[in-house]
Amino acid sequence: xxxxxxxxxxxxxxxxxxxxxxxxxxxxxxxxxxxxxxxxxxxxxxxxxxxxxxxxxxxxxxxxxxxxxxxxxxxxxxxxxxxxxxxxxxxxxxxxxxxxxxxxxxxxxxxxxxxxxxxxxxxxxxxxxxxxxxxxxxxxxxxxxxxxxxxxxxxxxxxxxxxxxxxxxxxxxxxxxxxxxxxxxxxxxxxxxxxxxxx
Amino acid sequence: xxxxxxxxxxxxxxxxxxxxxxxxxxxxxxxxxxxxxxxxxxxxxxxxxxxxxxxxxxxxxxxxxxxxxxxxxxxxxxxxxxxxxxxxxxxxxxxxxxxxxxxxxxxxxxxxxxxxxxxxxxxxxxxxxxxxxxxxxxxxxxxxxxxxxxxxxxxxxxxxxxxxxxxxxxxxxxxxxxxxxxxxxxxxxxxxxxxxxxxxx
Numbered sequence: 001x002x003x004x005x006x007x008x009x010x011x012x013x014x015x016x017x018x019x020x021x022x023x024x025x026x027x028x029x030x031x032x033x034x035x036x037x038x039x040x041x042x043x044x045x046x047x048x049x050x051x052x053x054x055x056x057x058x059x060x061x062x063x064x065x066x067x068x069x070x071x072x073x074x075x076x077x078x079x080x081x082x083x084x085x086x087x088x089x090x091x092x093x094x095x096x097x098x099x100x101x102x103x104x105x106x107x108x109x110x111x112x113x114x115x116x117x118x119x120x121x122x123x124x125x126x127x128x129x130x131x132x133x134x135x136x137x138x139x140x141x142x143x144x145x146x147x148x149x150x151x152x153x154x155x156x157x158x159x160x161x162x163x164x165x166x167x168x169x170x171x172x173x174x175x176x177x178x179x180x181x182x183x184x185x186x187x188x189x190x191x192x193x194x195x196x197x198x199x
Numbered sequence: 200x201x202x203x204x205x206x207x208x209x210x211x212x213x214x215x216x217x218x219x220x221x222x223x224x225x226x227x228x229x230x231x232x233x234x235x236x237x238x239x240x241x242x243x244x245x246x247x248x249x250x251x252x253x254x255x256x257x258x259x260x261x262x263x264x265x266x267x268x269x270x271x272x273x274x275x276x277x278x279x280x281x282x283x284x285x286x287x288x289x290x291x292x293x294x295x296x297x298x299x300x301x302x303x304x305x306x307x308x309x310x311x312x313x314x315x316x317x318x319x320x321x322x323x324x325x326x327x328x329x330x331x332x333x334x335x336x337x338x339x340x341x342x343x344x345x346x347x348x349x350x351x352x353x354x355x356x357x358x359x360x361x362x363x364x365x366x367x368x369x370x371x372x373x374x375x376x377x378x379x380x381x382x383x384x385x386x387x388x389x390x391x392x393x394x395x396x397x398x399x400x
Contacts, residue, residue, distance in 0.1 A: 050270075050271035050275060062296070064271050064274045065271070068267055069268065070273060
């Protein structure tokens, strides 16, 4: 027979998880599979800024560029997110040049977690919630084409249950991947992913 | 039965005193005493903050560890600490983070590093093995104001704390170790700026 204390401990550990609810503005079209032979190369440039979250919006008067360690992490995160769409032959960080290029300007911020005290006192049995806004402004360019701009906003509600430090940055990259997939779907719909020889 | 709180409070105060006594803070160059300005005469201040974590402050030979720019939300988390340190000098009426503009402005470029011992060793010995924590700040402050030539101040603060902390929560130790050094460094800079007339209306 398992003692009630061990059962409670197991319950707390097993229930320890974070789930995300992402609302995308505008809603994204579906991303169609692309055969490997028709995938273009892509270079990206990422410029990311933190804006504190308040009054259910980002506070644009108080900005903090991510131009150090966090900036490098953002760059890697979006490079992986573009690669994960399986729409490109290669994704590299670089300036606009010969291949298809996407300049990504990111503005994001998240509120402090709610219920932290209660969650701490109950060892995580009471969940904490955090809201976050992630705005992507993408400028897509390629030689011989007029650049196009796309804007996507994601509103994320994270629900964390279980022991752990809820003040830490979000661990999962799923929202970034979903937003990037939505952006790529719009690029594809406008013909940006059709390779030069096919156009 | 005697309530235990007074005893716990006294024990906590004694521990804090012991820990504080084992700490040496050095600030170079030492400034004059901070001016006691009446509230009505304190100027407003805008400031900008740039922070780098640099292990070479502890050991210039650590060339394999590169300095890291503190950015984004990490920098945003530090801004209230520096604003509070400037406020605690009681030399300014209002303090806000803003770019250079119409008001008196201070551009703070800070290199800092906290050298803490390996956590595993602390856990294994339950803090029974004494160790030394180091905290470094190098503040380069550029004061400017409309109609004044900018002036640069460099102040370095270093704290060395001998810790022998059986059974003291590590959070309390960190709080004691890391409080005071930044304040004294900022105090020294503001005192020098005041001596040069930067706080005159």
